Amino acid sequence: MTVRIRKYSWQLAPGHIRDIRQRVFIEEQQVPPELEWDDTDEIADHFLAVLPDNTPVGVARLFSSLNETAHVGRMAILPEHRGKGIGETLLRHLLAEAAGQYDEVRLSAQEHAIPFYQRSGFHVCSDVYDDAGIPHYDMRCLAPELAVAALEERDHPLLLEADRQSWLFENETRMLALMDSLAGQAGQRIWLYDRLLEHDLYDRFRFRELISALARRHRLSEVRLLIHDDKPLVKRRHQLVELMRRLPSRIELKLVNDDYPVEDQPFMLIDREGVLYRHDFSKPAGFCNFSDSGRVKLLSEAFQRMWDAGRSSLELRQLPL
Template sequence: MELKIRKYSWQLAPSAIREIRQTVFIDEQGVPAELEWDDTDEISDHYIGVLPDNTPVAVARLVPSVTDLGRIGRMAILKEHRGQGFGEQMLRHVMQEASGQFDQLHLSAQEYAVPFYEKLGFHVCSTPYDDAGIPHLDMRCLATPQILADDSAPVFPTLLGKDDTTWHFNSEQDHLNLMDTVAGQASHRIWLYDRLLDHEIYDRERLRDIFSEMARRHRICEIRLLVHDDKPLVQRRHQLIQLMKRLPSKIELRLVNTDYPGEEQAFLIADREGIAYRHRFDSLEGWARFADPGRVKLQAEAFQRMWETARPSLELRELPL
């Protein structure tokens, strides 16, 4: 059954939005009322899903931010209407509305609901924490436009270790979204190989934050950056290099030894499952795979051969913080 989904400001929202949240979160789940109702409601877009006879059954809200980040929250389906696909309809609708506004979407998921959000491309990006006495995890989606545009997208799209399809890209934004989604799910290894750390591709706040989060969350992990040319790094304060200066035990950069043949394709590998691959250094065409241990093993072996003969960056030593 198809829901009709409508959007409101808090000031104009029908009483059913508050009633559904009261029923699900406060009455059913025991969330204290003072935590359920907050000032964020005033600045959020609120969505309500109704049946063809206009019976309200589901709600959600979208919280804007001053950055390119939107937060989906307060998703609730009345108990008697669960298991009919209404939650997915609501989430997909809000994602569609948000995809043109925000660079990434975040949400706080109750632990039991994580698989539900994974089915639409969200991945876990935190350790478990308590919220109103209920275990939660933070989740994010960095490739919303690509996921929504692919009618044949698999269950668990872009999920590391579960999605074995190939995601093609031929534009800068598609490339960045898919590469960041690969990197954002790594737990112990990110190996990056390119001709240089191009500012348009790598000197970005979102990628810096992904690397920083991995280093903070995982005690044993490594980020290796392997490039041919490090001179552009001194032109301005490259965000990855500044991060490397602060986390020298987690992030290392080396230069390819020109006496040994190197790969002609740029790639990033995450753990032993994920890879984002460009066909040429000067091209934005390529693909990403999230569960391809065979290909990742081959690229990791090629990376390791280049890494073992590579040398430290002299330019980097002179780069001030």
């Protein structure tokens, strides 16, 4: 169905926006009025979806926190207009608005709506919680620009175990977006093999936070870092190393043993399905797959052989705390 999306500030928003939220959230879903109307409305951009004859059918809002992360919220479609693709059009419009300005878009999804958001590049990133008496999950998209570009050709872009098409990359920006999108969905393990733990790749705040979140999630979490050279880690403080020393049972680092065969290309493995593979240690070029159990199995076997033959870093062990 053809719809147009109009954007307003709260001060200039037409009454239709408030009316739709009143009907859907307060009357239909029984959300208390004092929870529905908040101060965020004043700083958010508000979007109204209208039919070709100007009939208002849906709303949503978009705002940022610390100018780093965009938040989608208060998304509602009138009952008589649901199931026609209007919500998807509205969501993707907001995602396009955020892409280019923000590296992350977050939202709070009611449990039944998770598949709807997954089709547009979002993945679950929290346990269930209660919001106004309704079960919710936090969801996020860590590569909004990539998601927007792929929405027409992929059913579940960037979703682990569901996005079955390869992503190619030839520059660092695209590679890091894919790397973070994979790492952010790890449920149990991240295995990383590279020549160095380069600061520009692996000492970024967001990547460290994703590694930390996995390591702290449960006792079976496993982060393995397998590298060739630890001297740069000794010369310059690396936050992944600091994190490893705080969580030694969850994050381990080893050096490859050159007396045994080693792989010629770096890669990162996420659980049993995700892989980011570079063609060369020194270049940000390669491919990323979110659903490739066959390749992950082969690379896991190669990683395990190198890991079993690997050795601990004596220099890191001797660093002062």
